[in-house]
Amino acid sequence: MTMIEIAGLTKLFNAGSLDEVLALDDVCLEIREHDFLTVIGTNGSGKSTLLNVIAGNIIPDKGIIRIKGKEVTRHPDFKRAKYIARVFQNPFQGTAPDMTIAENLLMAWLRGKHRWPLLSLNRKIKSFFRDQLASLDMDLEKRLENVMGTLSGGQRQAVTLLMAVLQTPDVLLLDEHTAALDPKTAAQVIRLTRKFVEEHHLTAIMVTHSMNQALELGNRTIMMHHGRIIDDISSEEKKKLTIDDFLNKFEDIRKQEKLTPELIGRLKALYC
Amino acid sequence: MELWIGAVNLGFLYAFMAIGTYITYKLYSFPDITIDGTFTTGAATASILIVNGWNPLTVLPVAFLVGSLAGFITGFIHTRFRIEGLLAGILVMTGLYSVNLHIMGKSNIPLLNDPTFVSLLAFYNPGLNPEFWNFLVLITTIVLFWMVVSLFLRTDFGLTMRSTGNNPVMIAAQGVSVVRNKIFGISLANGLVGISGALIAQYQGFADIGMGIGSIIFSLASVIIGEAILHSRSIFIQVLGVILGSVIFRLAVALALYLGMNPNDLKILTALFVLATLITTQFFRKKHEGRFTRMFHHHARIFRWSFLILFVLLFVFFVVKNRPKKENDAHRPRIGLLLANQSSLMTNTRNGFYDELRKLDYRPGENCEIIELNAEGDIPMNRTMVDHLVSAGVDVLVPVSTASTQAAITKVKEIPVVFATVANPFSIQAGFSDSNHLPNVTGVYGSAPSYELLKLFTMMKHGKQKIGTLYNPAFPNTKVNLADLHKALKSYPQLELSEVSVSGTSEVYQAAQSLAAKGISAFILINDLTVFNALESVIRVSRAQKIPVYSNDAERLQDGVLLVYGYEYYVSGMQAAHLVDRVLKGENPGKIPFERFKITSFGINYDMADQLGVIFPDSIRKAATITFIHNKLNKQPLVLPEDREIQTKTH
Numbered sequence: 001m002t003m004i005e006i007a008g009l010t011k012l013f014n015a016g017s018l019d020e021v022l023a024l025d026d027v028c029l030e031i032r033e034h035d036f037l038t039v040i041g042t043n044g045s046g047k048s049t050l051l052n053v054i055a056g057n058i059i060p061d062k063g064i065i066r067i068k069g070k071e072v073t074r075h076p077d078f079k080r081a082k083y084i085a086r087v088f089q090n091p092f093q094g095t096a097p098d099m100t101i102a103e104n105l106l107m108a109w110l111r112g113k114h115r116w117p118l119l120s121l122n123r124k125i126k127s128f129f130r131d132q133l134a135s136l137d138m139d140l141e142k143r144l145e146n147v148m149g150t151l152s153g154g155q156r157q158a159v160t161l162l163m164a165v166l167q168t169p170d171v172l173l174l175d176e177h178t179a180a181l182d183p184k185t186a187a188q189v190i191r192l193t194r195k196f197v198e199e200h201h202l203t204a205i206m207v208t209h210s211m212n213q214a215l216e217l218g219n220r221t222i223m224m225h226h227g228r229i230i231d232d233i234s235s236e237e238k239k240k241l242t243i244d245d246f247l248n249k250f251e252d253i254r255k256q257e258k259l260t261p262e263l264i265g266r267l268k269a270l271y272c
Numbered sequence: 273m274e275l276w277i278g279a280v281n282l283g284f285l286y287a288f289m290a291i292g293t294y295i296t297y298k299l300y301s302f303p304d305i306t307i308d309g310t311f312t313t314g315a316a317t318a319s320i321l322i323v324n325g326w327n328p329l330t331v332l333p334v335a336f337l338v339g340s341l342a343g344f345i346t347g348f349i350h351t352r353f354r355i356e357g358l359l360a361g362i363l364v365m366t367g368l369y370s371v372n373l374h375i376m377g378k379s380n381i382p383l384l385n386d387p388t389f390v391s392l393l394a395f396y397n398p399g400l401n402p403e404f405w406n407f408l409v410l411i412t413t414i415v416l417f418w419m420v421v422s423l424f425l426r427t428d429f430g431l432t433m434r435s436t437g438n439n440p441v442m443i444a445a446q447g448v449s450v451v452r453n454k455i456f457g458i459s460l461a462n463g464l465v466g467i468s469g470a471l472i473a474q475y476q477g478f479a480d481i482g483m484g485i486g487s488i489i490f491s492l493a494s495v496i497i498g499e500a501i502l503h504s505r506s507i508f509i510q511v512l513g514v515i516l517g518s519v520i521f522r523l524a525v526a527l528a529l530y531l532g533m534n535p536n537d538l539k540i541l542t543a544l545f546v547l548a549t550l551i552t553t554q555f556f557r558k559k560h561e562g563r564f565t566r567m568f569h570h571h572a573r574i575f576r577w578s579f580l581i582l583f584v585l586l587f588v589f590f591v592v593k594n595r596p597k598k599e600n601d602a603h604r605p606r607i608g609l610l611l612a613n614q615s616s617l618m619t620n621t622r623n624g625f626y627d628e629l630r631k632l633d634y635r636p637g638e639n640c641e642i643i644e645l646n647a648e649g650d651i652p653m654n655r656t657m658v659d660h661l662v663s664a665g666v667d668v669l670v671p672v673s674t675a676s677t678q679a680a681i682t683k684v685k686e687i688p689v690v691f692a693t694v695a696n697p698f699s700i701q702a703g704f705s706d707s708n709h710l711p712n713v714t715g716v717y718g719s720a721p722s723y724e725l726l727k728l729f730t731m732m733k734h735g736k737q738k739i740g741t742l743y744n745p746a747f748p749n750t751k752v753n754l755a756d757l758h759k760a761l762k763s764y765p766q767l768e769l770s771e772v773s774v775s776g777t778s779e780v781y782q783a784a785q786s787l788a789a790k791g792i793s794a795f796i797l798i799n800d801l802t803v804f805n806a807l808e809s810v811i812r813v814s815r816a817q818k819i820p821v822y823s824n825d826a827e828r829l830q831d832g833v834l835l836v837y838g839y840e841y842y843v844s845g846m847q848a849a850h851l852v853d854r855v856l857k858g859e860n861p862g863k864i865p866f867e868r869f870k871i872t873s874f875g876i877n878y879d880m881a882d883q884l885g886v887i888f889p890d891s892i893r894k895a896a897t898i899t900f901i902h903n904k905l906n907k908q909p910l911v912l913p914e915d916r917e918i919q920t921k922t923h
């Protein structure tokens with residue numbers, strides 16, 4: 001079954017001005033249920049914009065987005081939250097810093113649901129939250145009543161991930177969610193990501209800067225450049241590929257678009 | 273003691289507003305200026321309903337609804353049109369001023385003889401001191417309110433509100449409409465402010481158009497004080513802190529009044545306090561650095577446009593409102609009447625003027641035309657209105673009040689000006705003496721006879737006495753009257769005067785209590801517009817503490833003053849009508865001397881004397897020209913001395 005269907009998606013920022021950017025250029029993409037898609041691409045190639053358009057934070061100029069067959073192109077973000085859960089690159093964006101972990105989890109538990117003036121945050125739901133936190137393996141189950149702001153970036157990102165799957169979403173969007181973390185914590189969050197996606201059989205899209213992650217995770221990888229999808233690699237292909245093959249692909253782009261060797265160097269530094 | 277318990281009670285009543293500000297400012301980081309208007313809206317709605325026979329408690333939900341509607345508009349234009357929060361608040365607050373005036377129909381509604389929650393409580397009082405009984409009931413109410421608010425903020429809905437303010441990106445990702453949520457929060461907050469206004473109006477005994485000014489700063493101060501004394505992450509403690517902050521703030525006001533500090537200075541202290549706190553919190557919140565500046569730049573276009581649209585709308589509004597009626601008949605004299613506000617001071621002058629004009633055979637609309645404007649208490653507006661009357665081609669301009677006269681004589685040099693109800697025309701440079709004055713100006717003036725009032729007081733009470741007075745030093749008339757009182761006091765060394773100054777009608781109640789706390793044996797009221805508009809508050813203290821009120825205002829006898837000695841402004845209007853007649857018949861105003869009020873009135877209130885346990889000596893009974901007895905005012909019709917002469921001659 002098709003989960004997300006995207007056709008002819010175009011987004012032009014600052015139209016008509018000097019810094020006009022074509023962030024998405026006629027993008028077409030079909031994602032099936034239980035696909036785990038990784039997205040790589042140069043800086044500014046439109047990866048985040050693609051995710052934002054799917055989530056409804058940005059309304060595209062042209063094109064159509066369907067989720068589970070329902071057209072949502074112009075629906076605002078909060079109306080799509082019943083299908084979509086997100087983890088942002090910035091660990092501060094995904095949680096409310098002055099609220100406790102329990103309160104943040106409750107907000108996620110109610111994702112896409114109506115909020116009544118009821119006292120749902122009772123002992124029963126707290127013990128459920130505690131069990132869920134224990135699965136993060138970060139000793140957070142004792143800190144249910146601590147405010148979010150007292151957690152480290154990695155811990156906050158892990159909690160955000162847990163919040164995203166607390167109510168199993170139809171689609172999980174991850175935008176470089178480990179980029180701001182140190183390598184050890186990043187590895188831990190990636191391990192959790194893999195675990196959650198497998199446990200809940202999620203459909204997920206993950207933008208990453210790490211070639212390793214792109215190769216190891218998911219069953220499909222797309223490569224973006226200048227607002228276009230320039231490559232779409234299936235899981236069979238992925239098994240045969242190495243990081244060098246990826247880099248050679250960038251080399252090909254260089255040949256087509258005359259990238260300077262300096263830029264290639266920057267790309268290599270970024271992805272190795 | 274009354275002063276302090278009263279302050280605590282006020283703190284409780286203002287706590288509803290402070291909680292509103294807590295919601296907007298602490299939960300949404302949105303300092304909502306709308307409340308300066310909403311506070312008055314709540315008071316206005318409640319008062320007009322009570323005057324029309326509503327129950328003082330059922331008006332509270334109505335005040336809440338009207339307040340939330342104002343908040344809804346602010347929230348709506350802020351979120352939907354992306355107008356910066358402060359500006360959205362200013363826009364709605366400004367608009368509310370007119371709305372409030374329309375609700376009230378005039379700038380001041382007294383509630384002294386209407387049922388209020390205070391009189392309702394008094395009915396159930398088991399015999400305790402009234403202020404203490406109020407305290408007991410209010411503290412119970414406020415504890416309930418505290419519980420309800422805190423619990424609400426812990427429900428799924430309340431948590432969602434708090435999360436929205438804390439991290440809108442996160443809550444949107446959880447399926448919540450940030451826009452709707454913010455609008456709801458701002459509406460709720462303004463609803464609470466409306467309740468606060470409704471309660472304060474009932475407590476102080478009147479609603480006044482200016483009573484909401486500065487609410488946002490006072491309310492922010494309460495929130496900040498609360499946070500400073502009870503710093504906690506628990507929502508119960510935070511809400512409690514805000515309520516305590518409100519009480520502490522009112523106690524500080526009471527203390528300042530008690531110590532004789534000018535409340536105008538209290539305002540700058542409060543403002544500096546809030547500013548300092550804001551700067552320091554901003555300083556610690558590094559990631560928001562320059563947010564306002566950036567927002568301003570980002571929305572600069574919207575800012576400019578909204579200002580422009582606002583000015584255009586205002587312009588159109590006033591042009592339409594004050595459009596002169598087209599008249600082709602050039603022979604009909606046209607009189608421009610300018611009143612400073614809606615107080616009875618103005619309307620009585622106006623009535624005397626119209627009545628006497630009719631006696632002189634001027635029939636407005638038939639053989640003459642009167643264009644009447646009212647500046648509604650907005651002092652700068654007088655100048656605009658003078659301009660307007662001049663351009664409408666009036667033959668004579670009649671400004672009533674010092675403020676209006678000042679605007680008229682500084683702007684008009686060609687057209688005759690006949691002023692009325694001015695305390696001292698020389699202080700505004702209308703002339704040097706009664707006969708040596710500006711060539712196009714004449715009029716009727718007179719300040720309150722303080723000497724006679726003190727004399728009557730000493731006839732009532734012998735020996736060493738402490739007396740108290742209160743006034744708003746911002747009015748020039750008041751200063752003249754006060755100087756007169758000081759001069760008169762030199763003749764009565766046995767009297768010791770305590771003074772308290774106020775800067776607005778809503779301070780009068782506390783000021784009167786602070787005087788009472790000093791043990792005065794009478795309130796001696798000079799003519800002062802602020803105290804005049806808030807006389808009910810003085811009377812309330814007078815009744816509660818059995819301290820009689822003596823006033824230079826002859827027109828408020830029936831409102832609970834024990835003894836009045838002064839001028840009736842009706843007479844001022846009558847005399848002005850005669851001067852206008854002379855000017856229109858061709859006399860040179862420069863040659864007509866200024867006139868003093870020709871009739872003084874002396875009134876005594878027997879009902880009040882009964883309540884206070886006072887007995888009037890025979891000499892006073894005989895001299896009184898006005899009496900108030902068994903709820904009925906008895907006075908002779910006012911006739912000017914010349915008229916009497918003419919009448920005796922003809923008969």
Ligand SMILES: Nc1ncnc2c1ncn2[C@@H]1O[C@H](COP(=O)(O)OP(=O)(O)O)[C@@H](O)[C@H]1O
Pocket residue numbers: 013014021022023041042043044045046047048049050
């Ligand atoms: N809100 C915005 N306004 C203007 N330009 C934007 C905005 N968001 C992204 N862009 C531009 O669009 C391009 C694609 O950005 P993005 O999708 O964030 O790239 P990335 O692939 O690095 O995530 C970039 O050139 C970026 O500068």
Ligand SMILES: [Mg+2]
Pocket residue numbers: 047048049
């Ligand atoms: Mg990005």
